[in-house]
Amino acid sequence: MDTVVLTEQLPKLLFAEDGGGLVQQELSFMVLLFIAAMVAIVVRRIRLPYTVALVLVGLVLSFFPNFLGFTVSSDLILAILVPPLIFEATLHIPWRKLKRDLLPVLLLAVGGTLVGTFLVGGLVVQFLGISWAAALAFGALISATDPVAVIAFFRTLGVNKRLTILVEGESLFNDGVAIVIFNLALAAGTLSGSFGLGEALQEFFIVAFGGLAVGLVMGYVVSYIILKNVDDHLIETATTVALAFGSFVVAESFGQFIGVDELHFSGILAVVAAGLMVGNIGLENTSPTTKLTLDNFWEFLSFVVNSLVFLLIGLEIELAQLQPNIIPILVAVMAIILSRGLIIYVFSWIYGRFQPRNRIPLNFQHVMYWGGLRGAISLALALSIENAVFGSDVALELRVMTFGVVLFTLLVQGMTIEKLISRLKLADKPPQRVELQRRQATLFAKWAGKHELDRLRENGILFKDIWDSMGQVYDEEILDKKEDLRTHLQDFPELEQEMYLQAREDALNAERSAIGEAARRGLISNEVHDELIIELNNRVAALELIKKNRGLDVENKEVHHG
Template sequence: MDESIGQVVLLLAVAMIVAIGARQIKLPYTVGLVVVGAALTLSHTDFGPHLTHDLIYDLILPPLLFEAALSIPWRELRRDGPPILALSTLGTAAAAAAVATGMTSLLGWPLASALVYGSLIAATDPVAIIAMFKDNKIHGRMRLLVEAESLMNDGAAAVLFAVTLGWALAGGGEQLGLETLGTLARIVLGGIGVGAACGAAAILLAGRASEHLVEAALTTIAAFSSFLLAEHLHVSGVLATVTAGLMMGNLGLLSAEDKSYLTRKGREFVVSFWEYAAFVANSVVFLLIGIDVAGAPFESYGPKLIAGAILIGLIGRALTVYPISSAFLRSRWAVTFPEQHVLWWGGLRGALGLALALSLPPTLPMRDEIMVATFAVVGFSIVIQGLTMPLLLRRLGFLEEANGGHH
C-alpha cells in the first residue's frame, strides 16, 4: 500500500514539474505529459503503475466527465441540440462503420474485430483541446460544440462498444436485430436514469446542508456513485455521470443564486474543487498514456498497421463531421466550415478509447492488434494533433476573436 501511494505522489510530482515547464515554453500541458511519459519509458525508468481498465473507469473518468458536464449550460445545449445530438449519435455510428470498413478492406481484419475497434476508437476525448481553449480564452459556441459533442459521443461510443463486443464474442452471427436494439435502449436509458437518480438524491441532501465542504462531498459522491452503480447494473456509466453532472451544474452552479441548492461559498468551492480533481486526473492519465504508448510493441506489427490505423481514424472522423454538419448549413443550427475543421482535427482520442481497449478479453480475435492500433492513434492524436491545433485555430481566426481582435 505504502509503495503505491509513493508511486502516485511521484507521478504527481513529475506531472507538476512538467506543468511548470510546459507553461514556460508555451507547450500544451497534456502534450508535454505524454512526451515526458514516453521519455521515461524509453530511459527504462519504471514508475510502477500502468494504465488498466479499472484505473481509468473507477478513478479517472468520473471526475473528468463530471467536471466537464458541470459547466455546460442546459440553455446552450438545447439551443445547439440538433447538431450536437446528430454528431454524437449518428456520427459515432458512422465513424465506427467507416473505421471498420477501412480495417477490413485495407488491412484484412475480420469484421467482428474491426467493428469492436471502430466503436472504441470513435470515442473522442477533447481534454487536451478544452485545456487549450481555456489557455487561449476561447469561449462561446465553438467550445460548447467541441465539449458537448465529445461528452455525448463518449456515451454513445461506450454503448456501441458494449453491443459490438457482445456480438463479436457471440461469434458475430447475424443476430444484430431487435434484441440488439433492446440492449442498446436498456444501456442508454438505464445510464441516464441512474445518473438522474444519483444527481437528484445529492441535490436533495445538499439543499439541507449549509456547509460548503459537505456540499462538495455530496457532488463527489454523486459523480462516483452514478458511474459505479451504472456499471454494476450493466448500463452506461459514462451517460450516468454526464447526466448527474448536467443536473447538478444547471440546478446549482449555473442557476440564479436564490434558486440554487448550493450556498454562495459552496458554489465557489465546488467549481474550484472539480477543476482541481479534473486537473489531477488529467495529469496522471496523460503521463501514464505517454509511459504506456512508448512501451507498446509497435515494432512487432510493422508500420502498415500503425499508419493504416491513424489514417483510417482521421478519414472516419472526417466522414462523420463534414457530411453531418453540412446537413445543417441551411438551418439556424449551421456549423460553419471553420468550426467543422476544428471538430475534425480536434477529435482527439484518449482515456476512454484506451480503457475500452484494455478491457478486451484475451479470447477476442486480433486483440493485440486492436491494442497496438489504439495506442498508435491515441499517441498520434494527442501529440501531433494537439501540437498543431493552436496553429489551426490561429489560421481560422479563432484565437484573434478570443483575444479581442488583436493577438
C-alpha cells in the same frame, strides 16, 4: 466492456497482492504528481500544450518499466480517473447553451459514432484482413472522441463558447454509443455471441437512456435535497464527490442492485447527466461560499486527475511495438482521418439544411474535424480486449493500432490545433473588446478602492481629513475612468449593445433567483412562483432570440470577410 463492480475492482486497483502494495501505490502517486507539477512549471516557459508535454514525459518514463511498479488497467482509467474529469467538465456547461445545439451534438454523437465505426471497420477489414467483429470493435473504440483529451485541450486554448459546447458536448455523449457497439463486437467475436441489428438497437437504448436516467435521478436528489437544505460547504463538496463516482458505479452495477446481473447502464452518461443537473440546478441552490469551494476543489481535482491520465497514456504506450506494426497503424490513422472528415462536414451540411439560422459555421467545422482527439477512453477499451476473444495476435494488433492513433491525435493534431484556431481567428479577441475589458476593470478597481475607504471611515478606523483627501482623489479618478469608458463605447457602439444585452441577462437571472428565494421562504405560493417563472422565461427567450440573431449577423460578417 463488462460491468464494472467497484466492490470487487477497487481493492485490486488500490492494493497490490503483497503487503506493501498500499505504500507502493502511494509512492507512485506522489511521484507522478511531482512530475506533473514540474511539467506544468516547464511548459509555462515554452510553447507546448501541457497535456502534450505530459504524454511526452510519460513516453520517456515508459523506457523504465519498473519505474512505478504498477500497470495501467482499463478499470483504473474508466472507473477511477474518468468520472471526476467528466463531472467537472459538465459542471461548467450551461444547459441553455447546450440546449440550443443539442440536436447537432446528438447527431454527431450518435449518428457520427455509428457511421465512424462502420467506416473505420470497413477500411480495416479491407486493408488488414481481420474479422468484421474485430474491425468493428476497433472502429467503435477509436471513433468516439475522448472527452478527457478534448476538454483538456480546449480549456487551455480558450476558443469560442459555442464551438466549445459543440466539441465538448459531442465528446461527452458519444461514449455511450461507442461502448455499446464495442461490447456487441466483443460478443460477436465469441463462439456464442451474435450481432443482430434489433438486439443492438435495444441494448443501445437500454444502456444509454438507463445511464442518463440514473444520473438525472441521483443529480436531482443531490441538487434539491443536499445542496438546497444543507448549508455546509464541506459536506456539500463531499456530496458532489460521492455523486461523481457513485453515479458511475450505480449505473454500471445497476443489475446487481435488482438481481439481474447482466443488466448495466452507461456509467459515463450517468456522470454527464449528474454533472449537468448539479451544474445547472444544484449550484443555484447553494451559498456563495459553497460555490467558491466547489469551484476551487473541482479545479484542483481536475488538474490532478488530468495530469495522471496523460502521464499514464504516455507510460502505457510501448514505442518498441509501434515500428513492427507501422502498416496497421498508418491504415488506422488514415481511416479515422477520412471518417472524421466525412462525418463532420456531411452531418453539419445536413443539419444546416434543416436549421439554416443555427447552422454550424465552416470555420467551426474545421476545428471540430481536427479537434477529434482520442485518448483515455480509447486506451481503456483497447486494454479491456482479452486475448481469448479474437486471438492473442489480433488483440495485440488492435491495442498497438489504438496506441498509434492516440499518439498521433495527441501529438500531431494536439500540437497543431492551436495554430489552426489562431489562423481561423476563433480565439482572438478584437482589440476594441480587450480595451473595453481593460477600462471596465480599471473602473471597477477604483470603485472597490472608494468603497473600502468608506468602510474604514464608517468603522472609525480612518480619520475624516484623510478620508476626505483620499476620497477626493478617487472621485476624480472614477469620473475620468467613466468618461474614458463612455468615449470608447461611442467609438464602438456595438460594444455598448453587448454590454446592455449582458446586463439585461444578469438582471433576469437575478430576478429568477429572487423569485426562487421567495418561494423557498414561503412568501409566495407555488402557483404564483410558476406564473412568474413562466413570464420571466418568456422574457429570457426574447432576449436569447435577440442575442442569437446578433450572433448570426456577426458570424455572417466573419464568414464574408474571411
